[in-house]
Amino acid sequence: MPELPEVETVRRSLEPLICRQQIVRVQVLQRQLRLPVQRNFELQLKGTTIRKVNRRGKYVLLELDSEDVWVVHLGMSGKLIYLTDSCPPQKHDHLVVCFASGHELRFHDPRRFGLCLVLNHQEAAQWPPLRHLGVDPLSPQFCLEYLYPLLHHSKRRVKDVLMDQRVVAGLGNIYVNEILFRSGLRPTRRGARLSVRQVERIVAMTPTVLEEAIRLRGTSFADYRDGENRKGEFQNHLKVYNRAGKQCRVCSDTIKRMRVGNRGVFYCATCQT
DNA sequence: CGGTGGACCTGCTGGC
DNA sequence: TGCCAGCAGGTCCACC
Numbered sequence: 219m220p221e222l223p224e225v226e227t228v229r230r231s232l233e234p235l236i237c238r239q240q241i242v243r244v245q246v247l248q249r250q251l252r253l254p255v256q257r258n259f260e261l262q263l264k265g266t267t268i269r270k271v272n273r274r275g276k277y278v279l280l281e282l283d284s285e286d287v288w289v290v291h292l293g294m295s296g297k298l299i300y301l302t303d304s305c306p307p308q309k310h311d312h313l314v315v316c317f318a319s320g321h322e323l324r325f326h327d328p329r330r331f332g333l334c335l336v337l338n339h340q341e342a343a344q345w346p347p348l349r350h351l352g353v354d355p356l357s358p359q360f361c362l363e364y365l366y367p368l369l370h371h372s373k374r375r376v377k378d379v380l381m382d383q384r385v386v387a388g389l390g391n392i393y394v395n396e397i398l399f400r401s402g403l404r405p406t407r408r409g410a411r412l413s414v415r416q417v418e419r420i421v422a423m424t425p426t427v428l429e430e431a432i433r434l435r436g437t438s439f440a441d442y443r444d445g446e447n448r449k450g451e452f453q454n455h456l457k458v459y460n461r462a463g464k465q466c467r468v469c470s471d472t473i474k475r476m477r478v479g480n481r482g483v484f485y486c487a488t489c490q491t
Numbered sequence: 492c493g494g495t496g497g498a499c500c501t502g503c504t505g506g507c
Numbered sequence: 508t509g510c511c512a513g514c515a516g517g518t519c520c521a522c523c
Binding site for chain 2: 331
């Protein structure tokens with residue numbers, strides 16, 4: 219499910235709802251997520267107040283007044299849902315966090331590819347998945363001088379390089395397909411074979427696509443919802459992803475689908491070379 | 492070492 | 508209608 223625009227939408231929707239709220243009760247209903255939920259997870263959260271909601275790549279980082287960080291990754295099907303009225307836990311609600319206000323935050327994840335853990339600031343800085351994250355594609359560090367050498371020295375497909383979280387933090391399959399369409403490049407092109415001009419197009423189109431998707435509150439197929447369980451709208455603006463057999467919105471050619479590294483890739487053979 | 496393919500898990504869709 | 512294969516937005520690890 220969630221790539222950078224969806225995670226950022228969750229962050230923005232949760233921030234005003236949960237900041238300054240004190241956690242009074244924590245229930246773990248399912249410990250087996252991508253990593254098992256820590257033994258002392260409940261104790262680490264209980265009594266703390268959420269100070270800020272940050273994002274790094276696809277990770278949501280909930281900063282606590284205890285100086286710990288509650289790290290959440292939504293995997294493929296994870297949701298963080300804010301409830302003002304309690305109800306019995308639903309199927310696949312794995313975590314229920316109750317605030318002093320009586321409101322709740324729940325982590326819900328049918329496929330359990332998601333992740334929840336509590337780390338202090340030093341541990342968070344050391345934790346390899348966070349430590350190795352590449353630049354944020356919406357930051358000024360994401361520029362030609364950064365990206366061109368990484369692509370130029372890689373034999374991998376441009377799609378795989380852009381999806382590598384150590385290179386760019388937050389891109390996944392949907393947005394890489396869209397970015398490469400708008401850059402006029404086939405996903406199977408090898409990084410080393412791209413010209414400076416072509417990498418310039420990627421650098422320009424990446425924030426354009428991501429910012430448009432954030433404005434439309436992300437892409438919802440089946441699962442994705444923001445912190446208030448609302449769908450996004452960007453699925454109606456996709457140019458190639460999930461559009462195999464349909465007409466290209468630019469040239470009317472038929473959008474093609476192929477498999478690259480065990481996942482679906484969508485492209486227009488006329489617009490992308 | 493870099494690069495690829497499968498595993499992890501549940502649910503939905505489409506074909507027969 | 509029912510069943511089953513195939514597919515899904517992410518990450519990690521074994522293997523070449």
